[in-house]
Amino acid sequence: MASAKVSPPSGDGAGDLPLQILHALDKTSSPILHSAEAFPDAGFAEIKAAVDKLKSRDMISYETIEREEALLEPEGELVAEKGSHEARVFEALRAAVEGLSMQELEKAVGDKNYTKVGQGKAFKEKWISKTKDGKFKAVAAVTYHYHTQTDSIQDVTKEQLQTIQTTRSYPDAKILADLRKRKLVRTQKIITFTIQKGPKFALEIPEEATDLTAEMLTSGAWKTAAFKPYNFEALGADQRAGALHPLNKVRSEFRQIFFEMGFEEMATDNFVESGFWNFDTLFVPQQHPARDLQDTFYVSDPKAADKPAKESPDDDKDYEIYWDNVKAVHQDGKYGSIGYRYPWSAEESLRLVLRTHTTAISSKMLYKLASKRGPDGRPPPARYFSIDRVFRNESVDATHLAEFHQVEGVIADYDLTLGGLMEFMDIFFGKMGITDLKYKPAYNPYTEPSMEIFSYHKGLGKLIEIGNSGMFRPEMLEAMGLPSDMKVYGWGISLERPTMIRFGISNIRELLGHKVNLNFVQTSPAVRLDKE
Numbered sequence: 001m002a003s004a005k006v007s008p009p010s011g012d013g014a015g016d017l018p019l020q021i022l023h024a025l026d027k028t029s030s031p032i033l034h035s036a037e038a039f040p041d042a043g044f045a046e047i048k049a050a051v052d053k054l055k056s057r058d059m060i061s062y063e064t065i066e067r068e069e070a071l072l073e074p075e076g077e078l079v080a081e082k083g084s085h086e087a088r089v090f091e092a093l094r095a096a097v098e099g100l101s102m103q104e105l106e107k108a109v110g111d112k113n114y115t116k117v118g119q120g121k122a123f124k125e126k127w128i129s130k131t132k133d134g135k136f137k138a139v140a141a142v143t144y145h146y147h148t149q150t151d152s153i154q155d156v157t158k159e160q161l162q163t164i165q166t167t168r169s170y171p172d173a174k175i176l177a178d179l180r181k182r183k184l185v186r187t188q189k190i191i192t193f194t195i196q197k198g199p200k201f202a203l204e205i206p207e208e209a210t211d212l213t214a215e216m217l218t219s220g221a222w223k224t225a226a227f228k229p230y231n232f233e234a235l236g237a238d239q240r241a242g243a244l245h246p247l248n249k250v251r252s253e254f255r256q257i258f259f260e261m262g263f264e265e266m267a268t269d270n271f272v273e274s275g276f277w278n279f280d281t282l283f284v285p286q287q288h289p290a291r292d293l294q295d296t297f298y299v300s301d302p303k304a305a306d307k308p309a310k311e312s313p314d315d316d317k318d319y320e321i322y323w324d325n326v327k328a329v330h331q332d333g334k335y336g337s338i339g340y341r342y343p344w345s346a347e348e349s350l351r352l353v354l355r356t357h358t359t360a361i362s363s364k365m366l367y368k369l370a371s372k373r374g375p376d377g378r379p380p381p382a383r384y385f386s387i388d389r390v391f392r393n394e395s396v397d398a399t400h401l402a403e404f405h406q407v408e409g410v411i412a413d414y415d416l417t418l419g420g421l422m423e424f425m426d427i428f429f430g431k432m433g434i435t436d437l438k439y440k441p442a443y444n445p446y447t448e449p450s451m452e453i454f455s456y457h458k459g460l461g462k463l464i465e466i467g468n469s470g471m472f473r474p475e476m477l478e479a480m481g482l483p484s485d486m487k488v489y490g491w492g493i494s495l496e497r498p499t500m501i502r503f504g505i506s507n508i509r510e511l512l513g514h515k516v517n518l519n520f521v522q523t524s525p526a527v528r529l530d531k532e
């Protein structure tokens, strides 16, 4: 039967000490076994593992005794053997009736430092004195010559240390503290156990079953099997679970804010765009430095996009008109704009790029909005947002990567004003805990006016740029067919920047890429821990 076997030395750190304890308990005449006496050589961890194992099976019970043990330091050992500093000074002087000079005394004691400490103490004890010619003399010895008194002193320190050497303790705590201060003695905490037989005491340790098996049921072994009790105190193994990346945590916070403010999420599943949507519809001239190879990744295969055309049979947009409008605005000017006045190239517009901003998608959404009709027969107000990846051909450093995530929002409504944009920004960023915004005039080809948004970061102690915003230009919106009194706010911020600030990261490579520490991902909190 499996249940009556004696455990072989197990891997629980207890070895065969548990068995030895059982046997020792069986033989001892007193009901209590002191671990320190029975197993003086076993280490604390070993004994603890053994008694825990036996206790969990109710074979024993135990109590722990904590006490402090005093041990001699090397110098204490020396004193215990050869006498205290003061006694050695006294002994040296006692042998020299004429007294000794300091140098002679040092020589006689054999240790300069020992002599220095010893003569000080011996003076205090009034064992020695100084003669007129500056020599040291033993007082007790002088007394001896005239009065036949005892010529010996009592070397208390030596006796105390000898007591400690044999008993590992000293009855007077003050004296012990004093010896510790003199660095003759050190103390250490000792935990020992008093062990008693438990209700299931035996000389063999039964194997405990952890599971009730089919085999035990058929053989009947379950009737006598010892089952291991549940350990409700066990903390359990570390849970290896998936965790949201910090960027995703901040992303979901932004999404929540957008949704609660009535925004609709734009589809952002196309990383590749034509120059038309990424630049031309946004009134970015074809010579603009942002369209340089240094700033933009161009796709080499396929090289060119198709001209924008109906996306589905029920797409009622006339892309040809829009294409011509965009060209006209750039080349000749239209809708009150004088344009850039350069020969606009269809070929350049159809080059494929990795989108440099999600504003390419906003542009497409606004174009679609232009043909929607609200109850009043006009395009209805709309709020769109997206949070996704964009790509820029930048040199990579601690704060820049060639790709990052852009949080983008647009609000289209009638008769909007710049003040309204600032008001909105205050509310939007306020929901993220970002307050005290400052605005700086800026330039975007597609917005007028444009404003960079700054926030005072208390942790960094300075204003930091958190986003870019503006009101889309009329020559961009009217070319789409949007009514001229419909105004559109737009803004973009990176997702990385607030995430790095939130989680205290200074190098973007700790956030993205192969150097990301998974432990950091798994343990970074989902709650806001802004540093004030």
Ligand SMILES: N[C@@H](Cc1ccccc1)C(=O)O
Pocket: 356, 357, 358, 359, 408, 444, 447, 468, 469, 470, 489, 490, 491, 492, 493
């Ligand atoms: N596209 C801008 C953000 C922006 C969006 C919309 C309007 C104004 C600015 C950027 O990449 O920084």
